[in-house]
Amino acid sequence: MDCIFCAIVAGAAPAAVVYEDDDTLAFMDINPVSQGHVLVVTKEHYRNLYDVDPDAAAAVMRTTVHVARAVRAALQPDGMNLFQSNERAAFQSVFHFHVHIIPRWIGDELRLPPRVQRVEFSVLRGIAARIREHLY
Ligand SMILES: [Zn+2]
Numbered sequence: 001m002d003c004i005f006c007a008i009v010a011g012a013a014p015a016a017v018v019y020e021d022d023d024t025l026a027f028m029d030i031n032p033v034s035q036g037h038v039l040v041v042t043k044e045h046y047r048n049l050y051d052v053d054p055d056a057a058a059a060v061m062r063t064t065v066h067v068a069r070a071v072r073a074a075l076q077p078d079g080m081n082l083f084q085s086n087e088r089a090a091f092q093s094v095f096h097f098h099v100h101i102i103p104r105w106i107g108d109e110l111r112l113p114p115r116v117q118r119v120e121f122s123v124l125r126g127i128a129a130r131i132r133e134h135l136y
Pocket residue numbers: 003004005006007044045046095096
């Protein structure tokens with residue numbers, strides 16, 4: 001499987017999963033730009049905004065609202081960005097439709113394109129568990 005997000009959806013690649021339903025999966029970004037950086041993806045493969053089924057995109061946004069509120073409750077960031085990229089010129093690096101939930105803190109100095117961190121799965125799973133506690 002050459003798409004890492006399809007591999008994660010299929011359970012063939014590891015991820016710290018936060019939320020799952022019939023149409024979407026939310027998991028911790030393996031290279032977070034801030035603590036609590038979550039990706040929300042369609043379960044079906046679409047390259048990006050240009051070919052995604054509008055109903056699948058709507059499902060991603062529904063999940064994004066749901067998970068973003070849990071991220072806020074779990075981590076108490078000062079703010080939050082949603083980020084969605086289409087093609088390389090716009091910083092898309094995984095070509096499977098997804099939305100970034102990026103918690104922000106005053107003074108965090110996040111810039112575009114963001115500098116990613118290296119974080120162990122054990123850390124990501126711990127943060128995922130904290131967020132899941134606030135899903136309802
Ligand atoms: Zn894919």
